[in-house]
Amino acid sequence: MIDFNSLEYAQKLDNNDELRAYRERFHFPVIDxxxxxxxxxxxxxxxxxxxxxxxxxxxxxxxxxxxxxxxHGKNPWFSYHEILTSKMARVVxxxxxxxxVMGSLSSNVHLLMVSxxxxxxxxxxxxxxxxxxxxxxxxxxxxxxxxGLNPDDTIIEITPREGEELIHEEDxxxxxxxxxxxxxxxxxxxxxxxxxxxxxxxxxxxxGHAVGAKVGFDLAHAAGNINLTLHxxxxxxxxxxxxxxxxxxxxxxxGIFIHERHVTNKELNRFAGWWGQDKDTRFLMExxxxxxxxxxxxxxxxxxxxxxxxxxxxLDIFDEAGMDRxxxxxxxxxxxxxxxxHSISARNENVEFDLITPKxxxxxxxxxxxxxxxxxxxLFDKLTKEGVxxxxxxxxxxRIAPAPLYNSFExxxxxxxxxxxxxx
Ligand SMILES: Cc1ncc(COP(=O)(O)O)c(C=O)c1O
Numbered sequence: 001m002i003d004f005n006s007l008e009y010a011q012k013l014d015n016n017d018e019l020r021a022y023r024e025r026f027h028f029p030v031i032d033x034x035x036x037x038x039x040x041x042x043x044x045x046x047x048x049x050x051x052x053x054x055x056x057x058x059x060x061x062x063x064x065x066x067x068x069x070x071x072h073g074k075n076p077w078f079s080y081h082e083i084l085t086s087k088m089a090r091v092v093x094x095x096x097x098x099x100x101v102m103g104s105l106s107s108n109v110h111l112l113m114v115s116x117x118x119x120x121x122x123x124x125x126x127x128x129x130x131x132x133x134x135x136x137x138x139x140x141x142x143x144x145x146x147x148g149l150n151p152d153d154t155i156i157e158i159t160p161r162e163g164e165e166l167i168h169e170e171d172x173x174x175x176x177x178x179x180x181x182x183x184x185x186x187x188x189x190x191x192x193x194x195x196x197x198x199x200x201x202x203x204x205x206x207x208g209h210a211v212g213a214k215v216g217f218d219l220a221h222a223a224g225n226i227n228l229t230l231h232x233x234x235x236x237x238x239x240x241x242x243x244x245x246x247x248x249x250x251x252x253x254x255g256i257f258i259h260e261r262h263v264t265n266k267e268l269n270r271f272a273g274w275w276g277q278d279k280d281t282r283f284l285m286e287x288x289x290x291x292x293x294x295x296x297x298x299x300x301x302x303x304x305x306x307x308x309x310x311x312x313x314x315l316d317i318f319d320e321a322g323m324d325r326x327x328x329x330x331x332x333x334x335x336x337x338x339x340x341x342h343s344i345s346a347r348n349e350n351v352e353f354d355l356i357t358p359k360x361x362x363x364x365x366x367x368x369x370x371x372x373x374x375x376x377x378x379l380f381d382k383l384t385k386e387g388v389x390x391x392x393x394x395x396x397x398x399r400i401a402p403a404p405l406y407n408s409f410e411x412x413x414x415x416x417x418x419x420x421x422x423x424x
Pocket of ligand 1: 133
């Protein structure tokens with residue numbers, strides 16, 4: 001039998017991997033003449049090689065047509081975002097009318113809260129996870145203040161239990177049930193950015209709705225990573241960025257989801273812009289906002305085509321590979337990496353690598369957060385010198401995420417070798 005922690009074994013797994021050829025479609029950074037081991041797709045995905053062609057097409061049409069490119073370009077810019085809608089909807093498990101690609105994540109969450117956080121009477125409270133990504137914390141705090149309320153009395157943070165890192169989902173459910181008719185909104189990161197914990201969105205939505213609250217998710221670490229089923233999960237809204245697992249490039253465009261039961265509701269409060277206006281009357285330039293009866297009705301501005309072209313290159317890869325195959329490889333790759341890390345920990349007395357990410361593959365995606373007990377930042381710095389691009393969080397957590405479209409089992413094996421050499 002071949003040792004699982006060997007190059008031969010890793011290469012055997014790669015040979016059996018249906019998605020192995022996709023690696024060639026991405027640019028891998030090269031440092032000191034060596035291709036890096038890139039495990040930070042949870043922060044910024046790698047560049048698909050075709051991105052430059054997709055962007056060049058739009059630059060060429062701009063050069064050729066000027067403003068007429070809005071109508072006569074190969075992909076008319078007037079409706080460019082529509083090219084992305086179905087592809088994005090397939091990635092997040094939604095209907096086309098529930099999804100639109102627009103704006104940036106933090107501003108989209110604000111816009112969605114304008115529609116879905118409507119405190120009234122005693123129904124004012126928001127439930128979120130403790131230590132949510134800072135942008136989400138600031139969004140909730142300032143939205144609450146915007147309504148003249150006190151964040152300390154209004155925001156209920158669910159923390160992990162004493163001495164633990166992960167949140168017990170039953171604690172979220174209990175808080176929802178107990179807050180009852182005082183609860184206006186549940187707003188949670190679908191996958192926690194620090195621990196990699198994935199929450200059961202369907203169950204949270206069911207309980208939130210049972211007490212009359214709205215339920216939304218920040219899916220920055222879930223889109224393109226988890227096999228999402230947003231429509232069936234019946235959540236009210238979500239937003240995500242596309243520069244992580246969706247490889248759209250730094251500061252790339254965001255996506256939003258609004259459940260179909262809300263998209264035709266023209267009475268919903270919203271902050272409007274001309275691109276959300278009914279398409280037949282938009283260019284009459286008249287008073288009176290009449291929103292498009294799909295998620296497009298939340299758009300403010302015309303399409304940032306160059307950002308969208310870059311995302312389009314990546315979504316074409318997702319469409320071809322399919323989220324089912326991507327998800328299956330994600331689980332195998334992550335489990336293999338986990339096994340390698342545990343074996344290193346078992347062999348080396350001076351270090352204990354404790355994975356704070358859930359062990360259950362239905363409660364995580366590609367990310368593993370390693371608490372490196374007995375080792376400080378020096379370990380991470382050595383890893384970087386070894387050619388590993390990962391992510392360090394004080395006091396001792398290394399976050400890594402093998403991305404199924406471009407990472408290989410060999411990457412996992414080589415990461416293990418580098419990690420073992422880096423232990424002091
Ligand atoms: C969970 C989460 N929410 C929000 C953000 C903020 O995203 P943006 O800067 O695109 O608004 C990030 C960025 O990494 C994130 O990870």
